[in-house]
Amino acid sequence: DAKTTQPPSMDCAEGRAANLPCNHSTISGNEYVYWYRQIHSQGPQYIIHGLKNNETNEMASLIITEDRKSSTLILPHATLRDTAVYYCIVRVNQAGTALIFGKGTTLSVSS
Amino acid sequence: GAVVSQHPSRVICKSGTSVKIECRSLDFQATTMFWYRQFPKQSLMLMATSNEGSKATYEQGVEKDKFLINHASLTLSTLTVTSAHPEDSSFYICSASTSGTFYNEQFFGPGTRLTVL
Numbered sequence: 001d002a003k004t005t006q007p008p009s010m011d012c013a014e015g016r017a018a019n020l021p022c023n024h025s026t027i028s029g030n031e032y033v034y035w036y037r038q039i040h041s042q043g044p045q046y047i048i049h050g051l052k053n054n055e056t057n058e059m060a061s062l063i064i065t066e067d068r069k070s071s072t073l074i075l076p077h078a079t080l081r082d083t084a085v086y087y088c089i090v091r092v093n094q095a096g097t098a099l100i101f102g103k104g105t106t107l108s109v110s111s
Numbered sequence: 112g113a114v115v116s117q118h119p120s121r122v123i124c125k126s127g128t129s130v131k132i133e134c135r136s137l138d139f140q141a142t143t144m145f146w147y148r149q150f151p152k153q154s155l156m157l158m159a160t161s162n163e164g165s166k167a168t169y170e171q172g173v174e175k176d177k178f179l180i181n182h183a184s185l186t187l188s189t190l191t192v193t194s195a196h197p198e199d200s201s202f203y204i205c206s207a208s209t210s211g212t213f214y215n216e217q218f219f220g221p222g223t224r225l226t227v228l
Contacts, residue, residue, distance in 0.1 A: 036219075038155075041202070041222070041224070042221055042222065043115075043117075043204050043206075043219035043220050043221045043222050044155070044204070044206075044219045045219070046216060046217075046218070087154075095142060095143065095208060095209070096142070096143045096160065096162065096208065098145050098157050098160055098217070099145075099157075099206075099217050100157060101147075101154045101155040101156075101157075102154060103154050104154060
């Protein structure tokens with residue numbers, strides 16, 4: 001079973017920030033938080049991951065609470081092409097360990 | 112970033128035939144490859160994990176004799192759906208992982224859509 005809980009859907013206006021929450025209250029000390037997204041009929045795309053510090057890359061920012069029981073993925077300026085299913089996954093960073101997908105959040109960006 | 116390809120991108124076959132799907136890591140050596148399937152409006156479900164040169168480890172409920180996985184090299188894994196039936200129609204996605212430069216990241220292929228008539 002997935003170890004994360006996400007809202008099933010969210011809406012965002014184009015150009016605004018999209019903040020996608022994720023609860024992972026049973027996360028272990030050696031588990032990382034990963035975010036992937038899947039645009040319709042494509043393979044999942046890696047976005048970002050982190051352990052306990054906030055992380056930022058060219059795609060998004062990841063904010064992890066101090067107790068690590070929840071996190072938020074931030075797309076600073078959402079575009080129509082960001083419409084996708086976003087998956088929050090916790091996993092140990094160990095070779096050979098699969099990503100287990102939950103139901104994710106369907107983000108709809110509209111103009 | 113690392114690139115994973117799948118071939119074919121879509122395939123239609125008759126019930127009872129076998130279909131082979133290839134997954135290749137194009138610019139890195141994949142110590143481990145994973146196979147997922149995804150039914151419409153559902154999430155990805157892990158089918159099996161394979162390490163180069165070893166037998167695949169199948170998830171509970173996945174028939175190993177029906178879904179044959181071969182991982183003969185560090186850049187190629189194949190999934191063969193044997194005696195396919197309409198209920199096997201799905202989106203099959205592979206991913207590859209390496210313990211090298213990309214720090215255990217898992218990179219996904221574009222998927223193969225299988226339709227069994």
